[in-house]
Amino acid sequence: MYTQRIKTEDDVSDDKASTCGTVLIFLSVVLVILTLPFSLFVCFKVVQEYERAVIFRLGRLMQGGAKGPGIFFILPCIDSYARVDLRTRTYDVPPQEVLTKDSVTVSVDAVVYYRVSNATVSIANVENAHHSTRLLAQTTLRNTMGTRHLHEILSERVSISGTMQLQLDEATDAWGIKVERVEIKDVRLPVQLQRAMAAEAEAAREARAKVIAAEGEQKASRALREASEVIGDSPAALQLRYLQTLSAISAEKNSTIVFPLPIDLITYFLKTNDAQTQKNAKAAAAAMAQQEKHEQQEEQRKQQEQQKRQQQKQPKSATVLYSDVKQPPKTQETSITVATLSEHQQSTAM
Structure with missing residues (x-):
């Protein structure tokens, strides 16, 4: 009623x-x-x-x-x-001091892009749609950041921007406003916290570098062990490696390099040199003995001729026999010469 x-x-x-x-x-x-x-x-x-x-x-x-x-x-x-x-407007949200979920104070600023989607509603339902949207953007930014940890704010900006855009768009729909996009511009941290995070990041990088270096050394040691096994099975491979190293060093600089040679190769050359020296010494001794023998024969022939000439000049009664004339010993001098030549060849080989 x-x-x-x-x-x-x-x-x-x-x-x-x-x-x-x-x-x-x-x-x-x-x-x-x-x-x-x-x-x-x-x-x-x-x-x-x-x-x-x-x-x-x-x-x-x-x-x-x-x-x-x-x-x-x-x-x-x-x-x-x-x-x-009806054109899209840009609102630069002033820096907001926000206390994150893990009790860290940060300063966050953002940019909001919005436009009027319904002119009649924006005039009839709200006194100033633009001013109301800007105030709501500030409060939404603070509320959204306050529910996140610091590492989420630093690493998940895209998802946070999307969440803010959905919340603002839903809240301003009754005002005839369409929020098109929200972007977080910057997140400012306290100076002390920045230093602590930088030190932590540097320590993490050094730890990763040490791990990588250790893994590289481990792989290199395995490769060297396999290579040493292969070279140990084949001595010729070791000598080839020596030659390759010499070639690489000589190509870089023109200088004198003292490089150790394999003892097996040196022993082989020494044995070859000693055998050749002994062979040459024997040949030289034989040649000198032959020469001494030839000289003795020549000397005897000359003495015989001289005796014949003297016998022809003197009378038969005064003939003097020189059969008892002694020849100087030559064999001892020849043996001394051969020994001296052998010693000289050995000193040259050393």
């Missing part, structure tokens, strides 16, 4: 308002006609392609929604309108 009475009173008030509005509209039209053509400058308005006009007549929204783009007509004194820009 009471509800029906209230509805009846509202209907009566609406009827009175509509009747009064009709009278005012009629008077406004008469005024426009009387003030022609000057009233045309007041009645016709133009909005741009990126704008919309929300018209109020006697304080109420006109049917049909926002007008534009282009030209539209209003009645003076009873109509009013509001221009709404």
